[in-house]
Amino acid sequence: MLCEPMKKLLFNLLSQALVFIMLWSCSEKQDFSQFDDLSVTPTIASSILYLESDEAFINTLSAFGLFYSKTIAFEAFSEQYVAKRVLEGKIIYEFENTTSKRLNITVEFMDEGGNVLDTESFDIEPGTTNAQITETTYGPGGKSLDILTNTNSLRIIGNNLSDATSVSSASEPKVIMRSAAEFLFRLK
Numbered sequence: 001m002l003c004e005p006m007k008k009l010l011f012n013l014l015s016q017a018l019v020f021i022m023l024w025s026c027s028e029k030q031d032f033s034q035f036d037d038l039s040v041t042p043t044i045a046s047s048i049l050y051l052e053s054d055e056a057f058i059n060t061l062s063a064f065g066l067f068y069s070k071t072i073a074f075e076a077f078s079e080q081y082v083a084k085r086v087l088e089g090k091i092i093y094e095f096e097n098t099t100s101k102r103l104n105i106t107v108e109f110m111d112e113g114g115n116v117l118d119t120e121s122f123d124i125e126p127g128t129t130n131a132q133i134t135e136t137t138y139g140p141g142g143k144s145l146d147i148l149t150n151t152n153s154l155r156i157i158g159n160n161l162s163d164a165t166s167v168s169s170a171s172e173p174k175v176i177m178r179s180a181a182e183f184l185f186r187l188k
Contacts, residue, residue, distance in 0.1 A: 053174060
């Protein structure tokens with residue numbers, strides 16, 4: 001058993017040895033220039049459009065085929081910060097149609113002057129139980145990113161390609177359109 005003065009002496013010697021080792025240990029100089037080489041490219045996903053219309057509404061309004069037409073402001077990609085940094089991406093369209101109608105849904109991408117930059121048109125068969133999914137790619141290997149970066153509004157048009165009297169046997173016949181986007185951005 002060590003006496004009290006011996007414990008203090010041993011503690012002091014070990015403390016000094018530890019400080020000496022820490023001061024003379026090997027360490028590399030930190031190189032923070034690596035930050036300049038850092039590339040941050042997250043993928044960002046978001047919902048874009050949702051459209052739902054029941055068969056009774058389609059029958060009521062589609063004497064001339066057209067049952068839906070709306071233009072909405074959409075400046076998500078034309079914002080300068082976003083337009084400069086978007087690298088590539090895709091828009092996913094999903095359709096469910098439990099009506100007895102063959103339908104056509106068109107999405108037009110328009111610039112600030114109302115000029116159509118691009119058109120996506122979808123024929124949707126009646127009574128489908130599985131969702132119809134379509135993806136459109138933008139950037140390398142797909143459509144030009146300029147379409148998105150110059151888009152200020154979207155026009156959605158729904159046309160009934162069938163009659164205006166038939167009714168589906170489904171309990172709540174309707175057409176649903178959903179769309180979402182996934183885009184890769186360079187933040188740094």
